Amino acid sequence: FTKQNVEEVLAVASRMKELVAKRGGCDVLNHRIMANVFLEPSTRTASSFNAAFCRLGGKVITIQEGTSSTKKGETLQDTMRCVECYSDVLVLRHPETGAAKLAAKYVKKPLINAGDGAGEHPSQALLDMFTIFNELGHLDDIVVTMVGDLKYGRTVHSLAHLLSFYNVRLNYVAPASLQMPESVVQDMESRGIKQHKSEQLTDAILAETDVLYVTRIQQERFASQEEYLKYKGVYVIDKATVMKGKESMRVMHPLPRVGEIMEDVDELPQAAFFREMENGMYTRMAIIALVTGTAN
Ligand code: NCD
Numbered sequence: 001f002t003k004q005n006v007e008e009v010l011a012v013a014s015r016m017k018e019l020v021a022k023r024g025g026c027d028v029l030n031h032r033i034m035a036n037v038f039l040e041p042s043t044r045t046a047s048s049f050n051a052a053f054c055r056l057g058g059k060v061i062t063i064q065e066g067t068s069s070t071k072k073g074e075t076l077q078d079t080m081r082c083v084e085c086y087s088d089v090l091v092l093r094h095p096e097t098g099a100a101k102l103a104a105k106y107v108k109k110p111l112i113n114a115g116d117g118a119g120e121h122p123s124q125a126l127l128d129m130f131t132i133f134n135e136l137g138h139l140d141d142i143v144v145t146m147v148g149d150l151k152y153g154r155t156v157h158s159l160a161h162l163l164s165f166y167n168v169r170l171n172y173v174a175p176a177s178l179q180m181p182e183s184v185v186q187d188m189e190s191r192g193i194k195q196h197k198s199e200q201l202t203d204a205i206l207a208e209t210d211v212l213y214v215t216r217i218q219q220e221r222f223a224s225q226e227e228y229l230k231y232k233g234v235y236v237i238d239k240a241t242v243m244k245g246k247e248s249m250r251v252m253h254p255l256p257r258v259g260e261i262m263e264d265v266d267e268l269p270q271a272a273f274f275r276e277m278e279n280g281m282y283t284r285m286a287i288i289a290l291v292t293g294t295a296n
Pocket of ligand 1: 044045115121124154155215216254255256
C-alpha cells in the first residue's frame with residue numbers, strides 16, 4: 001500500500017457513504033459473487049463485507065469454520081481453490097499469521113485479508129483511517145495513542161503502517177510483554193515516526209492524544225487462561241478518563257470490547273467507535289469496488 005492507495009480508498013469510501021444514504025446502493029456487481037471465508041469468529045468484519053458486496057449489487061456465499069470441510073481436515077489452499085471456482089472476489093479470515101499470503105499463492109482472483117491471526121488486519125486499518133479523517137478532518141499532525149494488547153492485536157500493526165504515511169506520533173501503552181512487536185517498531189523508525197512506549201496511560205499521554213485507540217486483550221492468542229487473566233482488565237477507559245483528554249480527542253476501538261471501555265463513554269461526542277463500526281461498510285464497499293475495477 002502507498003499513501004496514494006490509502007487516499008484513493010478514503011475518497012471512494014466517502015462516495016460510498018453518500019451512495020448508501022441516497023439510494024442504498026447500486027448494481028455494478030450484479031451477478032457477481034463474493035466468497036466470505038471466515039475460519040475464525042467475526043461479527044463486524046464478516047457482516048460488513050457481506051453487506052458491502054450486497055449493496056454493490058452482488059451476492060455472497062459464506063464459509064465458516066464449524067460447518068465447512070476445514071473441519072474434516074481440508075487444507076487452506078484446497079478450500080480457497082474451491083471457493084475461487086464459484087466466486088469473483090475472496091475474503092479470508094484465518095487464525096494463523098500469514099494465511100492470506102499463503103492463500104494468495106493459490107488463487108488468481110482478488111483476495112482480501114480480513115485478519116490473519118496476530119498478523120495484519122488491513123481493511124480494519126483502512127476503515128480506521130477513514131474514521132480518523134472524518135472525525136478530525138485531517139491525518140497529519142496527530143498523536144495516536146494505542147492501548148491494550150499491541151502484541152497480538154493485529155489491527156494496530158496494520159494501522160501503524162498506514163499512519164506512517166502521515167506526520168503522526170505514536171504512543172504505545174501496553175504491559176511490557178504485550179508491547180508493539182519489534183518488527184513494527186523498526187519499520188516505523190525507518191520511516192521517521194516518533195514512538196513512545198509506556199506501561200501506564202498517564203495524564204500527560206492523555207493530554208496530548210488526538211486518537212485514543214483502545215484494543216481488547218486477545219484472549220484466544222494466549223497459551224493458557226491463567227496467562228490471559230494476568231492482563232484482563234489492565235486498562236479500563238471510563239468517562240473520567242476521557243474527560244482528562246482534549247475535547248477534540250476521539251476514542252476508537254475495532255470492537256468487540258470486553259470491558260476495556262465502560263458504557264458511560266458511549267454517549268460522549270468523543271466516542272467514535274460506533275461510527276467507526278459503521279464506516280467499516282463504506283470502506284469495504286470502496287475496497288471491493290477498487291479490486292473489481294468498478295469504483296468509477
Ligand atoms: C478485531 C479483530 O478481529 O482483529 N475485530 C474486528 O475485526 N473488528 C479486533 C478484536 O477482535 O479484538
